[in-house]
Amino acid sequence: MGRPRKTSNQGLPKRVYLRSGTFWFVHRDGRWQKLGRDLVKASEEARLLEEGKPIRGTMAYWLREWHKFIKIRVEKKTLAQRTYDDYVADSEPLIAYFGAMLPTDILPPHIAEYLELGLKNNRAVRANREKAALSSCMTWMISKGHGDLLVNVCRAVKRNPESARDRYIEDDEYHAVFDKCGPAEKAWAEL
Numbered sequence: 001m002g003r004p005r006k007t008s009n010q011g012l013p014k015r016v017y018l019r020s021g022t023f024w025f026v027h028r029d030g031r032w033q034k035l036g037r038d039l040v041k042a043s044e045e046a047r048l049l050e051e052g053k054p055i056r057g058t059m060a061y062w063l064r065e066w067h068k069f070i071k072i073r074v075e076k077k078t079l080a081q082r083t084y085d086d087y088v089a090d091s092e093p094l095i096a097y098f099g100a101m102l103p104t105d106i107l108p109p110h111i112a113e114y115l116e117l118g119l120k121n122n123r124a125v126r127a128n129r130e131k132a133a134l135s136s137c138m139t140w141m142i143s144k145g146h147g148d149l150l151v152n153v154c155r156a157v158k159r160n161p162e163s164a165r166d167r168y169i170e171d172d173e174y175h176a177v178f179d180k181c182g183p184a185e186k187a188w189a190e191l
Helices: 039-051 059-075 081-098 108-120 124-144 171-180 183-190
Strands: 016-019 022-026 032-036
Touching (some): 016 039, 022 039, 059 081, 059 124
16 A cells, blocks of 8 residues: 655646656556656546556557557458458457556567467467467557557567368368358369
């Protein structure tokens, strides 16, 4: 439990302090997070931090902003809808794991730990896909100058090993599906 302020609160929200003209939020674990110089924006971000919601600057915020960007790419037909859907689905575990972190705080050991957790939980391939989504988001952030990122740390970590499919479809399975297809699907299947 923190101690009360030594000076009057100067109209600042709880856990927000003014230091050298910049507002800072002090987390429960003692970390200081920069909120900027604008009191209105700093107060709003402090409220969101206190409620546990993603705020501007956190990885959760940037992943959601990236979703907006790639949605525009889908509308312009420069990205497939399936890719967008996969990226959005892959972002949810990333938000749960990295969401409260600032992009510049994510280091290669964090990515490696995430992949190891995926391996331990029998979701190694899924963790690889999620790492690819995070890498794509970080590349976008670097190209747009967001989040003060200079390097995509995902590229420094090798992905989990994947094995090729060990079972192929049998002829009777193929014919069972082929018989239920329409004319267009049959033409594609024969190709």
